[in-house]
Every structure is written in C-alpha cells, then in structure tokens.
Amino acid sequence: MTDPLVRARGIHKSFGDNHVLRGIDFTADAGTTTAVLGPSGSGKTTILRSLNVLETPDAGTVGIGDVEIDFSTLPAGKAGRAASSRLRAQSGMVFQSHQLFPHKTVLENVVEGPVQVQKRPVDEAVADARALLDQVGLADKADQHPFQLSGGQQQRVGIARALALKPQVVLFDEPTSALDPELVGEVLSVIKDLTTQGWTTVIVTHEIRFAEQVADQVLFLDGGVVVESGPPAQVIADPREERTRQFLQRILNPT
Numbered sequence: 001m002t003d004p005l006v007r008a009r010g011i012h013k014s015f016g017d018n019h020v021l022r023g024i025d026f027t028a029d030a031g032t033t034t035a036v037l038g039p040s041g042s043g044k045t046t047i048l049r050s051l052n053v054l055e056t057p058d059a060g061t062v063g064i065g066d067v068e069i070d071f072s073t074l075p076a077g078k079a080g081r082a083a084s085s086r087l088r089a090q091s092g093m094v095f096q097s098h099q100l101f102p103h104k105t106v107l108e109n110v111v112e113g114p115v116q117v118q119k120r121p122v123d124e125a126v127a128d129a130r131a132l133l134d135q136v137g138l139a140d141k142a143d144q145h146p147f148q149l150s151g152g153q154q155q156r157v158g159i160a161r162a163l164a165l166k167p168q169v170v171l172f173d174e175p176t177s178a179l180d181p182e183l184v185g186e187v188l189s190v191i192k193d194l195t196t197q198g199w200t201t202v203i204v205t206h207e208i209r210f211a212e213q214v215a216d217q218v219l220f221l222d223g224g225v226v227v228e229s230g231p232p233a234q235v236i237a238d239p240r241e242e243r244t245r246q247f248l249q250r251i252l253n254p255t
Contacts, residue, residue, distance in 0.1 A: 005030040005200055006051070006169055007068070011060035013046055020046045021057070022224040028169070028202060028217070033195045035211035035232075036204045038221035039247060044204040047221075048171045051202065052091050053084040064090035065168045089118075092162030094172045098154040100146040100161075106133065107142040110161045118165065125164070132160040136190050152183030156190055163194075170194065172203040208251055212236045220244045 004027035011024040020043045028034045036044045049055040051062055057071040067087050074080045100109050110129035114120040133139050136156040146154050155175055162170055172191065176184040188210050195201055195214045205211055211218060211232065218235040220228045220243075228241045239245045 003063075004028055005065060006034075006202065007061070007063035008047070008051065009061045011047070011050055011062065011071075012058045013043075013050060013055060014058055020224050021050065024050075024060070024224075024226060026217075026219055026226060026229065028200060030168075030200050031198045032200060032216040033214050034202045035215035035218045036202065036221060037206075037208065037211060037218060037235075037247070038227075042221040043224040044221055045173050048093070048173050048202065048204055051169075052093050052171055053088045054093070056084065062087060089165075090168045092165045092167035092170050094155070094158050094162050094170065094175050096174045097178050098146070098151075098158045100154055100157060102146050105143050105145055106138065106149070106157050109146070109157055110164050113161060113165050129160070129164055132163050133157075135163075135193075136160050137186075150183060151179045152186045155179065155187045159187075159190055159194075163199075169200040169202060172201065172205070174204050174206065176205070176207060206251065208236060208248065220247065222247070 006028040008024055008026050011021050013021040024047060036047060038044050046055055050057045051064070059072045061068060061070045064087060067090055069083055069087050074083060101112065104112065107126065107129055110132060111125045114125040114128065115122055130139065130142060133142055136159055138153060138156055141149060141153065149157070175191065176187050179187065188207065191203065192214050215232050217229060218232050219226050220235055222243050228235050228239060228244045235244060236248065239248060
C-alpha cells in the first residue's frame with residue numbers, strides 16, 4: 001500500500017477571531033477526484049489555499065507526494081518560505097476569476113509559469129502550451145488577449161495554465177461561479193475530461209450534479225469541519241447527516 005497522494009491532517013486556520021478551519025482531515029489517492037461542497041463561509045476555499053500554501057495554516061500537516069509540511073513546526077524566515085515553495089510547486093490552482101495577465105496573449109499566459117518559475121526551455125514550454133490549448137479547445141486563440149475571449153474561454157486558459165506546470169494535483173476553486181450560466185457547461189466538460197485522464201483533482205464547487213458524476217469522494221464542510229465524507233452515492237444521494245441533507249435540499253430543490 002502506498003500513501004495517498006494528497007494528505008491533510010488536523011488543519012487549523014484563523015483570520016483574527018474567525019476560526020475558519022477547525023481540524024480538517026482528508027486524503028486523496030493519485031488519479032482521483034475530490035469534490036468539496038458546503039455553504040458559503042464553511043472554509044472550502046481556505047482548504048484549497050492551505051494545500052497550495054497561498055494561506056499558511058496555523059497548525060496541522062499538508063503533504064502532496066513526497067513533500068510534506070508540519071505547520072506547527074514550520075521554521076520562520078527563509079527556510080520556512082523555501083519549504084512552502086516546495087509544497088506549492090506540487091499543485092496547480094484554477095481560480096474563480098481567471099486571473100490572467102491582461103497584457104499577455106493566451107499563449108504567453110500559459111508559458112509564463114513554466115519559463116519564469118520552473119526555468120524550463122522556452123521552446124519546450126511553448127510546445128507544451130500549444131498542446132494544452134488544443135486540449136481545452138483553444139488552439140486557435142493562442143495569439144489573442146484575454147479581453148477578446150468569453151468568460152468560459154478565459155477559464156479554460158486558466159486550466160491550461162495550471163496544467164502547464166505539470167502539477168501532481170490540480171485545485172479548482174469554484175471554477176464556474178463567475179461565469180454566465182450558458183458558459184458553465186464548456187468549462188465543466190474540460191474538467192470532466194481531466195478527471196478521466198488520470199489527473200488528481202480537488203474541486204470546490206456548487207455544481208452538485210457535476211460533483212455526483214465525476215467525484216470519487218465528496219467532502220461536505222460546514223463551520224470549518226468535515227461534517228460528512230464518502231463516495232457521491234452516500235454523501236449526495238443518501239447523506240447520513242441532517243446538516244448535509246438540509247444543504248442539498250436547499251441547493252437541489254430551491255423553493
């Protein structure tokens with residue numbers, strides 16, 4: 001038996017007096033999809049940002065592959081920053097609002113990370129970027145700028161940009177929440193393809209039926225704790241906890 005690829009143990013995070021994460025535990029095996037559900041303010045995005053060390057947990061351990069940090073003993077200064085950078089390099093993040101460089105072309109946006117951060121050869125990075133843009137259906141948009149694209153197209157560029165870093169896990173933070181309803185499907189289709197290609201993904205989403213289709217496991221969060229976790233057939237189709245049932249009822253059957 002090998003260790004799970006993604007490991008979060010006892011994660012706590014506070015912002016001032018707001019204790020956002022209260023001892024989060026979960027693991028994810030390589031090649032699996034984890035969907036994170038829950039009401040606004042439950043801590044879903046903070047989990048992703050803790051895995052990516054965009055937020056530094058106050059306590060607990062995060063591991064991705066061979067890189068692991070116990071944040072209770074993370075040293076200050078240069079050593080701590082170096083450890084955080086090593087962990088951050090294991091994941092790619094797809095944000096809610098694209099966050100593309102407006103002054104760069106689509107191709108330049110995708111190439112930026114591999115060349116500037118990973119110091120990969122430009123020719124290699126460009127070839128990989130063109131292949132990824134083809135994969136997300138945007139090969140013909142390589143020389144355009146973000147303002148020339150629809151919101152769905154911009155988000156697909158964001159996905160290609162995350163994949164270009166060749167991460168061990170791809171983190172999606174509500175990737176369709178900023179999109180017009182008619183554009184949601186094109187982004188979900190790309191993500192669904194990734195889940196069938198063996199990418200390890202953790203997806204924060206309000207798209208319950210999508211999570212039911214693609215997830216290997218579902219985490220339901222409320223108040224900074226994992227209220228319920230398990231396969232979609234349990235957590236979504238037949239939840240054990242009353243709080244989970246209330247949430248799903250409100251989302252799936254709004255009055």
